[in-house]
Amino acid sequence: MSEWTEIVDYFRGRSMWMLHYCTGCGAIELPPTMTSRWDMERFGITPMATPRQADILLITGYLAIKTLKRVIYTYEQMQPPKWVLGFGSCTINGGIYWDSYNVIERLDKYIPVDIYIAGCMPRPEAILDSFVKLKEMVQNGEAKGYEKYVKNYEWYKANQDKVLKRTKPVLERIEKVTKIG
Amino acid sequence: MADILDEIRAMDLKASWLNDWEFEVIVPKERIGSVLDYLKSRTFKGFMGLSCVDWIDEGKFELVYILQSYDLSLEAIVKTKIPRHRPVIESMNAIWKLCEVYEREMHEFFGIEFVGNPNLRPFFLENWLDTPPLRKDFDTLAFSEELFEFKEDETHGINPPERIE
Numbered sequence: 001m002s003e004w005t006e007i008v009d010y011f012r013g014r015s016m017w018m019l020h021y022c023t024g025c026g027a028i029e030l031p032p033t034m035t036s037r038w039d040m041e042r043f044g045i046t047p048m049a050t051p052r053q054a055d056i057l058l059i060t061g062y063l064a065i066k067t068l069k070r071v072i073y074t075y076e077q078m079q080p081p082k083w084v085l086g087f088g089s090c091t092i093n094g095g096i097y098w099d100s101y102n103v104i105e106r107l108d109k110y111i112p113v114d115i116y117i118a119g120c121m122p123r124p125e126a127i128l129d130s131f132v133k134l135k136e137m138v139q140n141g142e143a144k145g146y147e148k149y150v151k152n153y154e155w156y157k158a159n160q161d162k163v164l165k166r167t168k169p170v171l172e173r174i175e176k177v178t179k180i181g
Numbered sequence: 182m183a184d185i186l187d188e189i190r191a192m193d194l195k196a197s198w199l200n201d202w203e204f205e206v207i208v209p210k211e212r213i214g215s216v217l218d219y220l221k222s223r224t225f226k227g228f229m230g231l232s233c234v235d236w237i238d239e240g241k242f243e244l245v246y247i248l249q250s251y252d253l254s255l256e257a258i259v260k261t262k263i264p265r266h267r268p269v270i271e272s273m274n275a276i277w278k279l280c281e282v283y284e285r286e287m288h289e290f291f292g293i294e295f296v297g298n299p300n301l302r303p304f305f306l307e308n309w310l311d312t313p314p315l316r317k318d319f320d321t322l323a324f325s326e327e328l329f330e331f332k333e334d335e336t337h338g339i340n341p342p343e344r345i346e
Binding site: 069093094103109164167 | 306307310311314320321322323325327328329330
């Protein structure tokens with residue numbers, strides 16, 4: 001690692017803009033994190049409205065098949081360097097939706113996740129803890145999820161296509177039960 | 182307003198109070214349209230919702246129409262049963278236009294055909310090719326294991342005692 005990348009990483013860790021993808025119930029923990037009670041801006045992290053200007057993608061909770069597609073669009077629109085935080089147990093193993101027909105189980109099979117925040121729900125302290133950890137990782141040059149995504153794109157793409165581009169039924173259909181005739 | 186129930190019973194239908202502000206009416210499948218039309222003319226103008234119950238042992242789907250009367254402050258729950266195998270029922274979108282959306286949802290999640298509903302396109306689910314997911318014979322766990330590769334003992338290399346500390 002050259003001195004130049006060390007300096008760049010140092011400053012990157014101190015100014016991160018966050019895009020929060022709030023389709024899960026974890027969105028409710030973010031207003032107190034952002035506002036004066038816990039005030040995440042003291043770590044240099046502030047909410048950002050568009051993916052192209054954001055550095056962190058915070059995914060709060062469960063992702064249905066429909067929202068997974070939008071998350072992938074959003075992630076691919078973001079400029080590197082970019083980092084993903086998986087928030088809550090639903091992004092880790094499906095959480096309470098573990099046997100659902102419509103909720104994905106592991107987020108890091110579809111996009112690379114730098115830090116998982118365990119819990120249901122994680123408290124704002126846990127979110128701030130993950131920000132501090134991410135800041136350390138960025139400053140040490142450890143958070144390289146976006147490089148992993150480029151290197152292993154075939155693997156990620158195959159996993160995404162398995163869920164999003166189904167061409168035949170997942171389970172064997174015994175008989176046609178719904179259509180007339 | 183006890184007389185509304187007497188009127189319904191006079192139409193040879195089963196009706197009973199559930200509590201002091203709502204009652205249920207059990208209707209055969211063929212008469213559902215005329216009964217809902219009659220209730221609408223008797224101030225039950227608000228269509229609150231349509232849901233479906235899967236009675237798999239009986240082999241029946243039970244459609245539940247929930248209506249509300251603002252004048253009488255009463256709620257009417259109209260229930261009808263249709264066969265579970267290849268379920269077909271007439272659409273109520275001529276009585277309440279709003280029914281179209283609820284029927285579209287029931288079509289997607291239970292596979293019920295609503296004759297006369299022009300708008301039964303896919304609604305919430307994306308690219309769905311399997312059995313409709315809210316039917317009780319659809320195995321959601323097997324689906325989850327197959328498509329999302331769910332593993333029950335997946336711990337990401339962290340042993341439970343370490344996680345609890």
